[in-house]
Amino acid sequence: MKLETKPRDDHQVNVIAEFEPSDLEAYMHRAARQISERAKIPGFRPGKAPYPVVLRMYGDEAVREQAIEILVDDKYPAILDEAKIEASGAGKLEDILSTNPPKFSFLIPLAPVVTVGDLASIKKNYEEPVITDDQVEKAVKNVLSSYATPTDVDRAAKEGDLVKMELSAEYVKAPEGEEKEFIAKTPHQAIIGENDMRKETWPFEDFSKNVIGMKTGETKTFTHAYPKDDPVEKLQGQKLEFTVELKSVQELTLPELNDEFVMKIGQFNSVDDFKAYLRRRMEADAKAEYDNTYFDDLLDQMVALCSFKYAPHMLDEEIHSVQHSLQDTLAQQQMDVDTYLKVRKLTMDELVEKELKPVAVRRLERSLLVTEISKQQKLELSDEELESSFNQTVNEISMSYDMKRMRRTISNEKLSQAVAFEAANRAMNRKVLEYLRDMASGKSAEAKPEKKAAKAKMKPETESAEGEAKPKKAARAKKAGAEETKPAD
Template sequence: MKFKKENLENHQARITAEVDQVSFENYKRRAAKKISKKSKIAGFRPGKAPFEVVIRIHGEDYVQEQAVEILIDDIYPELIKKADINPSGPGRIEEIKSLNPPKIIFNIPLQPEVQLGDYRSIRKKYKLDVVTEEEINDVLHQLQIKFSTAESVDRPAKKGDLVALQLNANLTKPINEGKSEIIKDSPLEVIIGEKPKTEEPFPFEKFDDELIGLKVNDQKKIIHKYSPNSTFEKLQNKEIEYNIKIEGIKSLRLPELNDNFSKTAGGIDSLQELKKNIKPQLEDAKKREYDQQYFSELLEKIIDQSKIKYPPHILEDEANRVLSNFEGNLAQQNLDLETYLKLNNLKKDKFIEEDIKPAARHQLEHALVIEEISKQEKIELKKEKLEQAYTQTYLEMQATTNLKKLIRKSSKKRVTNAILIRASSRLINQQVLIRLQEIATGESNKKIKKDSANTDKREENEIKKIKGKQNEQ
């Protein structure tokens, strides 16, 4: 067998394999025997019909087709080995150029490759803000609202009221004469004057001010134009006409902040203790949010100076996973993908190309870079840490999925292996991110110097011991 190897731009190898005609004749005879075993040929036992008889009955083309299948099964593993290829997935036949002699072109996806830049030179300060008294008070206020009493009132809405309304929204200038409606008869509850929980509240900042003075059954039209930097990406630079109808107004009576409130809200004896309990929870939440942004920005810097190659099928697989997760999230909101696309006036193909694939590419490249850094930094998992990660992952899966049903569908061993793989992956990610933080903040260099100094000190002590023994002698 002769072959020629070419490396393609999409990180696949194109292998052109050529088998001599004599060898192919043998494959045709093997194919004929296989055909005669499966089909009934009058006058012959299964598998015993002569080659010429099989050709006459089934035709030369069919026998050749079966021969090519056998040939490919035979030569493909050998071809991979001789061409020194480590495939990332099954190859495919690009073209059968000829059959006399057989000349077949394969496309084989290669393993991803990551060439990291000088990631150890990247610097980024890690500065986590402390939890403030104001933030603790905000949580207490939310608890007050949660345990408040609401009373329907027959008067215009004012600051502090809980207003229930029906919301409709339309684009004032539909794109290409498309659908103008973006929200239809959506229920919404708003506390007038309440501090927004997000940087840009829905539907827009100070929307609650528009409700002051309205009564039950009142209707109002509001025009709002979103900024180019709006966090609602689909609404950036767009002008929206909101039509609201007031369904109900309730006066909120907040409980007094005291020790009795602490017992009701948190089962804690004193308000001071409740505040102490709130603080570490806020610290954890703030750290998670900060870490997510910090490491995302840090990884983007590393990706920008790295060369990352992967074949198309790996991105397609990742895109399928992202889409599947997205559909799962929609299902939790009692929505399906088709409904979501209709509500947002989106075409599925365009949505996948413009939303799903970029997200998949982002996740894939982050994962590949983390994997390569773990190799470069020689990250190793300690048994006790892995056991902790396994237990945590198991408990999380138990809370979000029906493990018993999953085990029945698959097997306990396969589910256990899946949990172990997920736990290992998560732990490696954590270790890599910690190492990157040490590098980016300069802590890694300090550790190296400290370890070096400790090594020098140990060597110095050993030398002193040896000299001391020599003097004694």
């Protein structure tokens, strides 16, 4: 086998492989045997038709095409080994340059290369949030309010009341191409001054506080200026005039907080038990929110110090993943992609280039950095870490999906393997982030008892969610123009 390699600028390499004529001849016989096993050839049992008979019936070209497919599948791993190529995905058979001698041109995507900068130069304190007694008491009151008894009152509305109203809104100055009316008359209800666990966000934060002092039957008009970074594009930097007619005011009578009450609403033995549960949940939520913000910023800073080279297919796959996530989000809002594009006044190509691609680049480069750190630091997972992550992943999947439906479509063995991979990747991701956090915060490495390392080291390749990685897949060659099968997100 003779090989000629030609590197390309897009982190792929062209490889021209030339074989001996006898190689193709041998594979012609194998191809003919395979054809005879599948086809019904009069006078012969499956797989027993002589080579000349198969050639006469199916033609030299058809047999040669099948032979080339078998040859490429067999020889492709040897091509990678001899050319010392580490591929990041399936290569493509771009062209058959000659059949005598057999000479083929392949396009092979190279494994990503990450040049890590001076990550130790980044300093960022890590201060785990603390939940105060006052916050717990507010949370208790929030729970009580959800079991409150509403009573109509003939007085002005005040904070804590349940109010029902009819509202409408229009632009003070409508943007070009938009109608002046933004919200047609619509019913709305809220508890004035919603609590921290249920913040009022529509039509804007603390909207209901504008009806404080109003009585049933009264109407009020007021304006609100939206910030330029408002998540609703049509509202960014706009001022709206709202008109509200108050329909009713109800005072909420909270139930008495005692052991009997908490036993009714959950598996709690006492008020103290209930408050301890709330504190644990609040601490977990606060830590998760803090960690998301902390690691988002830390990874962005670290990625900026590094350089990345990766083949186009890796970014394409990440864009596909981001697009799939968008479709899921839209489906939850009862909207499809076509409707979303019409509302946004974008084509799919514009959406991909302006919005999905930047997100995909960010996710991919973060994932590549996490992978590289795990390799450089030779991080391993203990059996205890894997078991803990596996149990947590199973619990989350059980709560998020219909397990019975999943078991009908996926075998128990494949489901277990998928959960195991996901759990291992999550655990490795956490381990890398903890390492980076300790480095950035200046936390000295504390002596820890050695844990038995798990037999399998995870080497994540691409990200499935921000910072989370998928296991690397074995590469093989495919024909140019053939569509690569991608796993469902």
